[in-house]
Amino acid sequence: AELYGIDEWGSGYFGISDNGNVEVRAQGDHGQVAVPLTDIIDGLSQRGLQMPVLLRIENLVDSRLSILNESFAHAIATTGYQGQYRGAFPIKVNQQSHIVEEIARFGERYNHGLEAGSKAELMIAMSVLQNRESLIICNGYKDAEFIDLGLQARKLGFKCIFVLETVAEVKLVIERSRALDVDPIIGVRLKLSTKVDGHWAEDSGDRSLFGLTTKELVEIIDLLRAAELIHSLQLLHFHLGSQIPNIRNIRAGVLEACRYYIEMVGEGAPLSYIDLGGGLAIDYDGTSSVSGHSRNYSVEEYCVDVVEAIAQQLDAHELPHPTIVTESGRATVAHTSVLLFNVLDVGHFNPGPIPEQLPEKLHEQISNLWYTVKGVKLEKLQECYNDVIYYRDQVRDCFFSGEINLRDRAFAENLCLVGLQKIVELIPQMKRIPPELEELPEQLADIYYGNFSVFQSLPDSWAINQVFPVMPIHRLDEKPSRQATIADLTCDCDGKLDKFAGPEGETNTVSLHPINPDEEYYLGVFLVGAYQETLGDLHNLFGDTNVASVRINGDGSLDFVHELHGDSISDVLSYVEYDPQSMFRQFRMAAEQAVRDGRITVSDRQQMLAAYSESLRGYTYFER
Numbered sequence: 001a002e003l004y005g006i007d008e009w010g011s012g013y014f015g016i017s018d019n020g021n022v023e024v025r026a027q028g029d030h031g032q033v034a035v036p037l038t039d040i041i042d043g044l045s046q047r048g049l050q051m052p053v054l055l056r057i058e059n060l061v062d063s064r065l066s067i068l069n070e071s072f073a074h075a076i077a078t079t080g081y082q083g084q085y086r087g088a089f090p091i092k093v094n095q096q097s098h099i100v101e102e103i104a105r106f107g108e109r110y111n112h113g114l115e116a117g118s119k120a121e122l123m124i125a126m127s128v129l130q131n132r133e134s135l136i137i138c139n140g141y142k143d144a145e146f147i148d149l150g151l152q153a154r155k156l157g158f159k160c161i162f163v164l165e166t167v168a169e170v171k172l173v174i175e176r177s178r179a180l181d182v183d184p185i186i187g188v189r190l191k192l193s194t195k196v197d198g199h200w201a202e203d204s205g206d207r208s209l210f211g212l213t214t215k216e217l218v219e220i221i222d223l224l225r226a227a228e229l230i231h232s233l234q235l236l237h238f239h240l241g242s243q244i245p246n247i248r249n250i251r252a253g254v255l256e257a258c259r260y261y262i263e264m265v266g267e268g269a270p271l272s273y274i275d276l277g278g279g280l281a282i283d284y285d286g287t288s289s290v291s292g293h294s295r296n297y298s299v300e301e302y303c304v305d306v307v308e309a310i311a312q313q314l315d316a317h318e319l320p321h322p323t324i325v326t327e328s329g330r331a332t333v334a335h336t337s338v339l340l341f342n343v344l345d346v347g348h349f350n351p352g353p354i355p356e357q358l359p360e361k362l363h364e365q366i367s368n369l370w371y372t373v374k375g376v377k378l379e380k381l382q383e384c385y386n387d388v389i390y391y392r393d394q395v396r397d398c399f400f401s402g403e404i405n406l407r408d409r410a411f412a413e414n415l416c417l418v419g420l421q422k423i424v425e426l427i428p429q430m431k432r433i434p435p436e437l438e439e440l441p442e443q444l445a446d447i448y449y450g451n452f453s454v455f456q457s458l459p460d461s462w463a464i465n466q467v468f469p470v471m472p473i474h475r476l477d478e479k480p481s482r483q484a485t486i487a488d489l490t491c492d493c494d495g496k497l498d499k500f501a502g503p504e505g506e507t508n509t510v511s512l513h514p515i516n517p518d519e520e521y522y523l524g525v526f527l528v529g530a531y532q533e534t535l536g537d538l539h540n541l542f543g544d545t546n547v548a549s550v551r552i553n554g555d556g557s558l559d560f561v562h563e564l565h566g567d568s569i570s571d572v573l574s575y576v577e578y579d580p581q582s583m584f585r586q587f588r589m590a591a592e593q594a595v596r597d598g599r600i601t602v603s604d605r606q607q608m609l610a611a612y613s614e615s616l617r618g619y620t621y622f623e624r
């Protein structure tokens, strides 16, 4: 567990059983219940769902929503805050219908609403929210159609709020509200000067792309007042960025926003909501630090700090406490999904055996390499490394010029690996490890080839170097003896996982077990429920993976509540505008021609057509 930090990033939802399996843990009727991921994989394979699979665990969305809402409720109760909390899940973080429906269902008891950034998302919100107390927050640039849709939602009784991003939008809201005769609820998204740490630092501060400047805010207030709609201006919104690692930045942002709140009330806006947007971070690397992949606070601390900061500012002006809104996406859904895949093969840099004695008649540079390798010792490790690399390069030069043949070069390359492995084994005994040698173990690490696509399933790992927890999900009662990077199926040099969280910080390799030829080896990539599914793309035409949702019942039994087969080859071909049927017709014509030419028999033709047609229906990933 320590090697992978699962007890930290797992947040109590994932852990290792006594017999070495990763298990999902949930609250049962009589204490904790746990289900090993390998049992789930068995169940999936019995249902025809092969690897890779995106596994969603329903209980975790339920739990995350409860933690967020209960923590705010607790902070409100203990600090004597007079307002309430209303969450709004941003649909863009995971738009999949099953997830949004779960949020609407589990969130109903807390009046947890939804945030929509487009017309399509607003339509989703209106179709899944049953409850009229929950908020629908409309962010993003809005055209007349978007606004009309939101106004109709108001007519149906939804608490639908337009958050203005531009001055132009306010004119449209005024015009459409008059046309449809609906009193809108309006918010303004402010550009705060508070800057945050972490990957989304640019979302904050003066240069952030979104939000109104103070001058634009004043313009909007004037326009609303002139239109006799100032009573509609009820919400102040800001979003400092996602995954904010440092709680101090959040507090500073809230304090700054409150200054605007106070001023806007002074201007006659009857504000009653303060919306912090997203930003509540999760612990991807198990370090609880301000590294970009973690945070230095808990959900409970976040809630207390927010509640206290607002109360402190507004009490000084004797203003009533507003409803606190947050649009937490990542913190709500990241835990719920795990990408599971099998390892197809391992490429390694293990040297083969070398003879006892130096073979005769070898080129002089190979002999030099031989003696250098034989003489590797701890006392002069850097020097030995330099010499091994020097003679290896000499041998390569001689190969280019034709002085050394293919077999001798192969002998020398293997010799070089023997030398480098000897050096790697001695490195831990060095008092001070020079930077060049520090990188050597990684250069000799194995490459595990996984049955998945980084681009389809973990796009943030490729696009923004997001670290996700990755580990074997079984055999953990056995010491993992290999260091590895993980390559995907795409044959793209970016199609790899080579940043891992470890007990001593970020590493470029992960500890894995040697694979057994007669047993599948499964890896899991955890905390992938936020942003990954929709941002994923079709690089190399690897399509959506199989998806399964499970629920762990109070007695520890498992329900497979939802299963979805991933894209077929025919699906992905049609996404890029091929017509699979006409492709099949062309293939059939080519086969017919081959029969006429006598290259294949009619029965060959039948087999080929059947195989082609089956492939069109088949999974885009590696099938055993």
Ligand code: PLP
Pocket (backbone or CB within 6 Å): 090, 093, 115, 139, 239, 241, 242, 243, 277, 278, 279, 280, 327, 328, 329, 330, 331, 530
């Ligand atoms: N609200 C807005 C306006 C956003 O832009 C985002 C994402 O960046 C979110 C909410 C969700 O943020 P998070 O996933 O950090 O909770």
